[in-house]
Amino acid sequence: MRENEMLEKDEIFSKVLRAGRRTYFFDVRATKADDYYITITESKKFTEEDGSFHFKKHKIYLYKEDFVAFKEILDEMTSYVLDHKGEEVISERHQKDFKKEYANPSPTTEETENQRTSFTDIDFDDI
Template identity: 35%
Template sequence: MEEFKKKGAVDADKEIVFSRAIKAGKRIYYLDVKKNRKDEMFLAITESKKVVSGEGDDSQVSFEKHKIFLYKEDFEKFMNGLHEAIGFIEQEQGPIEPKHGNSNTENETETAPMSDEIKIDIDF
């Protein structure tokens, strides 16, 4: 019972104030803006991948999840590194071509034209 209380306190420490789900094939990326007890916000990025093991009636579905936490003081360094990594891929393999004809669901992001800058547009 005591462990449950501790876990509840940890969960309460991370209030979600904004969330966006991005569906990408078999994966879903969640961008959650959370607030800790000190009212400081940070970004939790979660990759969730559906994993099916077995076949037919014996198949079992589970989800593999990976998380990273990004704090305000690291946003600029993270964005610079992300921009550099994407630039490298574009230099080696050409620009990323937008996929047209996919039906966007409510939480799916739309593809914007590529430019030299990385822009994040988050709707509340």
């Protein structure tokens, strides 16, 4: 059997989730006995200083006998995160002013007044 035919038999169903520099591949594959299992692959792109790049991949093999328990724990974990932190993403990577915002969350009245007086007045009619 040719290599392409083997790949076609091996990969039954696939979905891709692109998430920034990460890509997740969800694949249904067949065993030699023609039973199905799932692979979940995380591919993460890394860019070098010279502009070249490479990918790091991590793969999980999920077999039918583990589907129910895996799904229950995944549902529980995602619900926990969303219940406790909501859907808003909070990180240095997603918020440019993350360190500033969380290092000093609320300026004092004096700091606010100093910020107001430290700016140069601009009249947009002059532009």
